[in-house]
Structures are given as structure tokens and as C-alpha cells.
Amino acid sequence: MTTATTTELDVLGALLAFDFIGFAQKSAALDPTDPEYGRSVGAAFGLAARRRFPQGAAPREISGYVAEFLGSLEAGAEDFDAAALERLFAEGLGAETAQGGEVLGPERKIQAHLVLTLRLVRELALGPGEQRELLTEAARATAA
Template sequence: MTTVTPSTELDVLGALLSFDFIGFAQKSAALDPTGPGYGRAVGAAFGLVVRRRFPRGATPREISGYVAEFLGSLEAGAEDFDPAALERLFAEGLDGVTAAGGGRLGPEPRMQAHLVLSLRLVRELGLGPDEQRELLAEAARATAA
């Protein structure tokens, strides 16, 4: 079993953010979704970027609207995401919850959702490479304990 470290997970997210899809695939293959803490680092990065997108918080209605707009913008694959689960992820991110696992949403779908939504939010916020590196470093610090 491969140990999942925050830097390994964040390397996956970093590859995605830089549109390095070969690196993303290679780094993703090194992750073990059954490992302890799987998804925690990417969840931390997601929470950070959600709080940047909604710096004053968001009402359930605002979150629902954002999720609906996100799903409507997908050319394909919207059916792979449960809107209620995505809304819960946003609420958790706004509350600073970075736990692995995820109740009704298993670790692998949770990771997939965190990755896709983080990419969208980073692009929406216009975070450049330096800001992306800062985001990843902050997520690594948050999960280093």
C-alpha cells in the first residue's frame, strides 16, 4: 500500500491546475484511495479556494445556485456528480472542514469532485502560477500535522 502524503496529493492537483494531463494521470495512479487520509490535502486546497471565492460565506441558496451553474456548464459528465453532495462539499469547505472520507460520498468521488471544482474555482478566480503554488503550499501546511 502506498502512503498518501499531502505533497503527493497536491502534486496531482498541481498537475491538473497547470493542465499537465500526462503528469496528472501518472501522479494520480500513485495514489491509494484506501490509504489513511486519502483526499485530505486536496480537500484542504478546495476549502481554501472556496473561501477565497466566497470570502463572506454563502447561503445554501447561493451554494445551490453555484452548483447548478457549474453542472450546467459541463459539456459532459454532469451526471457523474450528485448536486446535493457537491453542495455539502461547498458547505464543508466554507466551514474549514478538511476531513478525508466523506459520509455518503466515498473517498474517490469526493477526491474527483474536489479536483474538478478546485480547477474551476482557481480558473474563475484568475489565480496564476505563483498564486497556485501559494495555494498548494498553504494546503500542505494545513495538512502537515
């Protein structure tokens, strides 16, 4: 039986593996109306963010990271609101949620979590085995 958690983490796994055909095919199976939509990818993002910032991060550090991230995008930076991304990071790190910025709907939120998780995984130089561990840990976190 395939669950929303499994499907979401399969989508993220395909993205991390740069399997863009698999990513597109698996993404088509996601249901944005599911109340659990985005939860597993959000959990994986939070785990990766906490690995990147193991001591947590001050709001200034988060905003600097987000500005660097947006500046590194060759295209698509205009698709993301910096304040909304800062809020996602604060949430992922378990910090107080920053105020302001665009309120992301479920589809925009999962898109942001996917692309930020990909960046964090690349920064952390997580190999395939470590990526699988991250996905397994995210599945456990969302199963509770």
C-alpha cells in the same frame, strides 16, 4: 521522502497546469486506502472556496453555484450529485453541512474536489505563483 500530502498536491498541481499526462501519472501513485486519502486536495478546495466566497455563502448561493457548475459541464454532469456537491461546498466553507444527497466515497469525493478546485482557481484567475501559494497553504493546513 514523498508523502500522501505531497503526492495529492502534485496531482492537483498537474491538473491546474493542464498537464494531463503528469496528472494521470501522479494519480496512479495515490492510494485510496490511505486514511489520509483526499485530505490535502480537500484542504486546497476549502481554501479556494473561501477565496471565492470570502464572506461565506448561504445555502441558496451554494446551490446556485453548484447548478451553474453542473450546467457548464459539456460532459460528465451526470457523474455528480448536486446535493453532495452542495455538502462539499458547505464543508469547504466551514458552514453547517447540508443534509441529503449521495454520500461520496473517498474516490468520488477527491474527484469532486479536484474538478471544483480547478474551476475555482480558473474563476479566481490565480496565476502559477498564486496556485503554488494555494498548494503550499494546503500542505501547511494538512501538516498540522
